[in-house]
Amino acid sequence: MIEWFESIVFAKSAWAPLAILMWAAFSVATWFSYRQTVGQNSRWIGTSLRSVGLGILCFCLLEPTRSLTVPKSQANTIAVLVDNSRSMRALYTQDSPTEGQLVPDFAGTIADEASWLSELGSEYRLKKYLFGGQIQSVEQLSQWDGTEYQSNIEGALVSLKERYPNEPPAGIVVITDGRSTNRAEKSQAEESYQSTPIFPVLVPTQGDQKRDLWIQSVSVQTSDFETAPVTIVATIGHRGFRSERVDVQLEGLDQEAIQKQTLDLDSSGKASVVRFQFRPKEIGPQGYKVVCRLAREIPGLEMTLDNNHRYVAVDRTMGPYRILYLSGRPNWEYKFLQRALSQDAELALTALVRIAKKQPKFSFRSKGTEDTNPLFSGFEDISQEEKEKYDEPVFARLGVLGKDELTKGFPKDAAELYAYSMIILDDLETEFFTVDQMQLLRQFVSLRGGSLLMLGGQESMRGRGFRDSVLGQLLPVYGDPTEPETFIPEVGQSSEGFIRFELTREGWLLPYLRLQDNQADESKRIEQMPSFEVWNRTVGVKAGATVLVEGQLQDGSKAPLLVVQEFGKGQTGAVMLGDLWRWALTHRQESISPFYQSWRQIVRGLMVDIPKRVELASREDLVQSAKRWIEVTVRDEKFSALDNASVEVRIVPPEGDAAIEVKGVTSLGSPGVYATSFLMRRSGVYRLEAEARSSDGILIGQAQSAFVYEPEAIELADCSIDEEHLQDLAQSSGGAVIPWDGLDSILAKIPLERLKFTERRTTPLWHTPGLLGLAVFCFAAEWFWRRRHGLA
Numbered sequence: 001m002i003e004w005f006e007s008i009v010f011a012k013s014a015w016a017p018l019a020i021l022m023w024a025a026f027s028v029a030t031w032f033s034y035r036q037t038v039g040q041n042s043r044w045i046g047t048s049l050r051s052v053g054l055g056i057l058c059f060c061l062l063e064p065t066r067s068l069t070v071p072k073s074q075a076n077t078i079a080v081l082v083d084n085s086r087s088m089r090a091l092y093t094q095d096s097p098t099e100g101q102l103v104p105d106f107a108g109t110i111a112d113e114a115s116w117l118s119e120l121g122s123e124y125r126l127k128k129y130l131f132g133g134q135i136q137s138v139e140q141l142s143q144w145d146g147t148e149y150q151s152n153i154e155g156a157l158v159s160l161k162e163r164y165p166n167e168p169p170a171g172i173v174v175i176t177d178g179r180s181t182n183r184a185e186k187s188q189a190e191e192s193y194q195s196t197p198i199f200p201v202l203v204p205t206q207g208d209q210k211r212d213l214w215i216q217s218v219s220v221q222t223s224d225f226e227t228a229p230v231t232i233v234a235t236i237g238h239r240g241f242r243s244e245r246v247d248v249q250l251e252g253l254d255q256e257a258i259q260k261q262t263l264d265l266d267s268s269g270k271a272s273v274v275r276f277q278f279r280p281k282e283i284g285p286q287g288y289k290v291v292c293r294l295a296r297e298i299p300g301l302e303m304t305l306d307n308n309h310r311y312v313a314v315d316r317t318m319g320p321y322r323i324l325y326l327s328g329r330p331n332w333e334y335k336f337l338q339r340a341l342s343q344d345a346e347l348a349l350t351a352l353v354r355i356a357k358k359q360p361k362f363s364f365r366s367k368g369t370e371d372t373n374p375l376f377s378g379f380e381d382i383s384q385e386e387k388e389k390y391d392e393p394v395f396a397r398l399g400v401l402g403k404d405e406l407t408k409g410f411p412k413d414a415a416e417l418y419a420y421s422m423i424i425l426d427d428l429e430t431e432f433f434t435v436d437q438m439q440l441l442r443q444f445v446s447l448r449g450g451s452l453l454m455l456g457g458q459e460s461m462r463g464r465g466f467r468d469s470v471l472g473q474l475l476p477v478y479g480d481p482t483e484p485e486t487f488i489p490e491v492g493q494s495s496e497g498f499i500r501f502e503l504t505r506e507g508w509l510l511p512y513l514r515l516q517d518n519q520a521d522e523s524k525r526i527e528q529m530p531s532f533e534v535w536n537r538t539v540g541v542k543a544g545a546t547v548l549v550e551g552q553l554q555d556g557s558k559a560p561l562l563v564v565q566e567f568g569k570g571q572t573g574a575v576m577l578g579d580l581w582r583w584a585l586t587h588r589q590e591s592i593s594p595f596y597q598s599w600r601q602i603v604r605g606l607m608v609d610i611p612k613r614v615e616l617a618s619r620e621d622l623v624q625s626a627k628r629w630i631e632v633t634v635r636d637e638k639f640s641a642l643d644n645a646s647v648e649v650r651i652v653p654p655e656g657d658a659a660i661e662v663k664g665v666t667s668l669g670s671p672g673v674y675a676t677s678f679l680m681r682r683s684g685v686y687r688l689e690a691e692a693r694s695s696d697g698i699l700i701g702q703a704q705s706a707f708v709y710e711p712e713a714i715e716l717a718d719c720s721i722d723e724e725h726l727q728d729l730a731q732s733s734g735g736a737v738i739p740w741d742g743l744d745s746i747l748a749k750i751p752l753e754r755l756k757f758t759e760r761r762t763t764p765l766w767h768t769p770g771l772l773g774l775a776v777f778c779f780a781a782e783w784f785w786r787r788r789h790g791l792a
Contacts, residue, residue, distance in 0.1 A: 008064050008065070008066055009064070009065050009066075009762075012062045012063045013062060015061060015062055016062060019058040019059075019061050019062060020058070022054075022058055023054050023055050023058040026051075026054045027047065027050070027051040030046070030047050030054075030782075031043060031047045034046060034786075042785070042789055045785060046782050046785045046786055046789075049778050049779075049785060050778065050779065050782040052774075052775075053774075053775045053776075053777075053778030053779045053782065056771060056772075056774060056778070057775055059771075060772070060775075063764070064764075065762045065763060066763045069752055069758050069759075069760060070759060070760075071750075071752070071755055071757070071758060071759075072755075072757040072758055072759045073122075074123075074124070075756075075757035076123075076124050076125065076169075076170040076757050077124060077125045077126075077127055077164065077167065077170060078120055078124040078125070078126055078127070078169060078170055078171050078172075079127045079129060079169040079171075079172045079173070080117070080120075080126060080127070080128050080129065080141065080172075080173045080175075081129045081130075081131055081160075081172060081173065081174045081175065081176070082110055082128075082129070082131075082175045082176075083132075083174075083175060083176035084130040084131060084132045084136075084144055084145065084147065084148045085132050085146065085148045085151040085177075085715055086147065086148065086149055086304070086712060086715055086716060087151060087177055087179055087715050087716055087719045088146050088151075088176070088177055089145075089146030089147075090212075090304045090716065090719045091177055091719055091720075092106040092146075092203070093146075103203075103205065105203055105740055105741075109175065109203055109740050109743070110141040110142060110144055110175065111141075111142065112140050112141070112142050114743075115744055116743035116744050116746060117141075119744060119746075120173075120746065120747065124170060127169070128141050129160075130143065130144055131152065131155075131156035131159075132147075132148020132149070132150045132151065132152065133148060133149070133150035133152055133625060133626055133711065134152070134155070134159070134624070135155075135156045135159045135160070148715075149683070149712040149715050150625060150626075150711045150714075150715055151176065151177070151180055152180065152625065153174070153176055153178075153180040153725075154180055155624075155625075157172070157198075158623070160172065167756060168195055168196050170196070170754065170755050170756070171197050171198075171199060171735070171746075171750045172196055172197070172198045172199065172733075173201060173746070174198060174199070174200045174201065174729065175201045175203065176200065176726075177720070177721045177722060178721060178722030178724075178725035178726045178729075179715070179718070179719075179720070179721075179725075180725065181625065181714045181715050195754065197733050197735035197736075197749075197750065197751060198729050198730055198733040198735040199730065199735045199737070199738050199746060199749065200726040200727075200729050200730055200735075200737050200738070201738055201739075201740055201743065202723065202737055202738070202739050202740065203740045204740070205721070211239060211240030211241055211301065211302060211303065212238070212239050212240070212303040212304065212307070213236070213237075213238045213239075213241055213244075213246065213293075213302055213307075213308060214236075214237050214238070214292075214307035214716065214717055214718065214719075215234055215236060215290060215292055215307065215308065215309065215713070215717075216235040216236065216237035216271055217234070217235045217717075218232065218233070218234050218235075218290055219232070219233045220232055220312055220313070220314055221233070222314065222315075222316055223512065229279055229280075229316070230277070230278055230279065230314050230316070231275065231276070231277050232250060232276040232278075232288065232290065232312055233273060233274070233275050234248060234273070234274045234275075234276075234290045234292075234310070235271050235273055235274075236263070236265070236271060236272045236273070236274060236292055237271045237717070237718060238269070238271075238272075239269070239720075241265050241294070242265060242266070242267045242268075242269060243264060243265060243267045244264070244265050244294060244295070244296075245262060245264055245265075245294070245295040245296075246262070246263055246265060246272075246292055246293070246294055247260065247261075247262050247292070247293055247294075247295055248260070248261050248262075248263065248274045248290065248292045249261075249290070249291050249292075250276045250278070250289075251290075251291060252287075252288060253287045253289060253684075253685060255289075258276075258278060258288070259276050261274050261276075276290075277517070280314060280316065283316055283346060284704055285313065285315045285316070285687055285688075285704050285705055285706030286313075286314050286316070286706065287311060287313055287314075287654075287684070287687075287706060287708075288311070288312040288313075288314060289309055289310070289311055289312065290309065290312060291308060291309045292308050292309070293308060303719055304716060306712055306716050307712070307713070307716035307717060307719075310710065310713050311684055311685050311708045311710050311713075312685075312708065313685050313706040313708045314706070315705055315707075319345075319346035319347065319348070320345065320346050320348040321346060321347055321348065321421040321422065321607055321610070322350060322419060322422075323341070323347060323348065323349050323350065323420060323421065323422045323423075323424060323603065324350050324351075324352065324420040324422070324423045324424070325337065325338075325349055325351040325352070325353075325424045325426065326351075326410060326423065326424065326426070326428060327352070327425075327426040327428065328354050328429060328432065328457075329353075329355075329427055330353055330355060330396075331426070331457075332581040333455060333580065333581050334351055334353060334398075334426070335581070336581045336584045336595065336596070337349070337424075337599055338398075340595070340596035340597075340599035340600055341599065341603065343596065343600065344600050344604075346604075347600070347603060347604070349399050350398070350399040350400055350401075350405070350406070350420070351396070351399055352395050352396075352397060352409065352410065353395065353396045353398065354394070354396075354428075355394050355395065355396050356393060356394035357393055392409075393409065393432075395409055410437055411437075411440070412434075412436060412437060412440070414440060414443065414444075414448075414637070414638045415637035417440055417441075417444055418444065418448050418450070418637060418638060418639055420450065421450055421607055421610045422450060422451040422452070422603065422607050422610070423441070423444065423450065423451070423452050423453070424453045424454075424455065425452070425455065425460070425471075426455040426460070427455070427457030427459050427460055428457075428459055428460065429466075430463075430465050430469045431465070433471070438470035438471060439470065441471070441474070442470050442473075444570070445474060445567050445568055445569075445570035445572055446567055446569060446570060447568065447569060447639065448569070448570065448639045449568075449570045449609075449611040449639075450570045450610060451570055451571045451573070451606045451607050452474060452567075452570070452571075452573070453572070453575065453606060454471075454573070454574050454575070455575045455577075455578070456535055456536040456574075456575055456576045456577050456578035457534075457536070457578045458578070461475070461477070461479035461480070461538070461574065461576070462479060462480055462482075462536065463480075463481065463482075464481040466479050467481050474567060474572050475572055475573075475574045476541065476544075476545035476546075476563040476564060476565035476572055476573065476574055477538040477540070477542065477545070477560065477563050477574050477576075478538060478539045478542065479536070479538060479539070480536070480537045480538060480539060481539070498531035498532060498533050499531065499533075499535055499552065499553055499561070499577075500529075500531055500532075500552045501526060501529050501532065501549060501551060501561065502526065502549065502550055502551065502552055503522075503526065503548070504547050504548060504549065504550055506547065506548055507549055507562070510548065510605065511601075511605075512601040512602055512604060512605030513548060513598075513601070513602070513605070515594050515597055515598060515601070525594065528586075529583055530582050530585075530586050532551070532577050532579055532580070532582060533579055533582075534577065534578035535551065535559065535561065535576045536576045536578065537559070537576075538559070538560060538576065541560055541563055542565060544565055545564065545565035546563065546564055546565065547560045547563050548563065549562035551576075561575065561576050561577055562574070562575050562576075563576075564606070569611070570610070571606060573606055580595075581595075583595040583598075584596070611639065612701060612703065613634065613635045613636075613637075613692075613700055613701045614632065614633070614634055614635075614690060614692045614701035614702060615632070615633040615703055616630070616631075616633075616688055616703035616704065617630075617631050617632075617633070617705070618630045618631070618688060618705060618707055619631075625711060626679055626680050627677055627678075627679055627680075628679075628680055628686075628707070628709070629676075629677045630651075630662075630664070630675065630676050630678070630688060630690075631667070631673055631675050632647045632649065632664050632674045632690045632692065632703065633672055633673050633674075634673075634674065634692045634700060634701075635672060641671035641672025642672050642692075642700070643672060645692045645693065645694060645695070645700060646663075646693045646694075646695070646697075647663065647664030647674040647690060647691070647692050647693075648663055648664070648690070648691050649661070649662050649663070649664060649676055649688060649689070649690050649691075650688070650689040650690075650691075651678055651686065651687075651688060652686065652687040652689070653681075653682055653684070653686060654682055654683070654684025654685055654686065657682065660678060662676045662678060663676065664690075674692075680709045683709060683710040683711065683712060684708070684710070685706055685707075685708055686706065686707055686708075687705075687706050688704065688705045688706065688707075689702070689703075689704050690702065690703045690704075690705075723737075734754075735749075736749055
């Protein structure tokens, strides 16, 4: 009311004193015109009626006009956005989402002849849009069909800002359920609509929210647990199906059933969790599908069936991973290690076993003595070039890929050593390595990111020379600085003691150290392990290192048996046991011995995330969710960034579509990275295959990966109205949530101070029919009042 009076302007304001004087004079005359015989109340009523009429006439003499700030007609823009997603169709259709009619409230809201649209259109330029994954301009909102698999609310708001960089809309009306599939753009969207109020429209669904069953989330975990290295966890959400029985099945992409579980939904409405553990038949990236359905199949019982399945991509990195085993003497450890790793196609073991030490370089030698190592005496079928000199050690090369590999012993070049992913040292003294080889070994772990594992033995981790060497710095334990005499029991003689194998608390948490899927069976297995008689003593564990296995001595004390630590980009470990092979001899049928499974899991566990020369990664675009970025990292033989490579990426879409081949473009910001992108049009599991070649066409390496694109999974995960998000949109922008039946009042809710184009609109009040009619009414009423009392 105060604002109404403040908007009044008088054209004849100079006449105000005269008008007030005239009104007062006539009012006093009216008071005295009543006889004394008339009661006081009657005089007051009659005088008041005439005074009001006279006041209106005197008010009109000043020529009052009302001046208002109003939107300039058709100068400002109002954007109307309607969510065109599948979840909206599921919410606002009767019966079946594909065949049912729209709910009347929703149909009337987006109808072309809706009154609120006509009212807005009389003052503003209306721009109508439908949005799903992208925003689309339309002539009529009735073009809505609810077929999009995304509800990118934030992305639509950002796109609006880009379309109107200089003249943002005066307001944005959003008709949506609030379930955004891309909250990653929230901060960017908030910046976009800080100056533009948003008015989300709340349209109720038909009655209560419909019953529905959906897969809320799916997660994949891969481990080095050999019997079941892949775990898929699915969370089943439901509404209106309390205590119902549900079948959940894991399938391959060829619809072949792998595992099936049946569960009863929680009566309180809480989501249920299903866990699948299995071993894939093949290596490399693979796709699977999790499907849930009600045990009693009744058509039309659920809101939609499109959210009853989820795709899963299991990306098991392909090898083979090359492992270099270096031993100071022939022993049994290599025999059983090679037998264990030979059963894994992803692990390739190459061994360099010293069978003869080098002799002193300066020695008195008789005339005619050969310069070759005496080990070759009597072997005439070996050429002189193939024989080591007397001052060189003699090695047996096992599992090499070429005739020239490791011919000079342990590698002295980074390119040759970096071809391996892991190095295992067994029963080898520190003096075996040159200073340069020690530094190369350090760089192999810290820069290349490889793994180093040292096994216990007679020459391992002993003496001050080892402790002060680079090798001693690499390992996670402090070796015994003394060199005690090695005890070697003879036949029938008992050893000095024995030690029992036990997992620490940290060891229990690592899947690659467990062979059973439950603690009870694993504890029983450990109890059945033999006692060990050879181990290396240590004086401490380094800070930051983790003891995974410890041994219990006869006196009850503990000693570390397996310790690991991070070192630079790689990892180092130490196994203090020197007779781990005893475990394999406890089983007559060696092919099924748990010893072999344990070795394979330990080796795999220590090679997690080891860099390769060619690595492939992909990510979703933050703005356009249907766009996928692919990045290929290429390194040279010394694992430095390689910028002159040729990279080709092959994209295999789901459901047998033709493969797409694209070339990677060198990234300006990241050396050795080649990037490309593509648009996804079909839901399912996508496979990526990258191949990198050097500038002269030589193959550097290959990489594979897989990922899932299923926008409908997020869109239909929970078909309901997110009122909290609608309120957040309104409050953050200075707008308000408007019920569908209150849209006719939206004009009054648009703040005029935010409009860019306004005008002053004046309305004369002195000749308005209402005001003059009120004056005539007052005079007529006073005349009838006067006549009633006999004065007229």
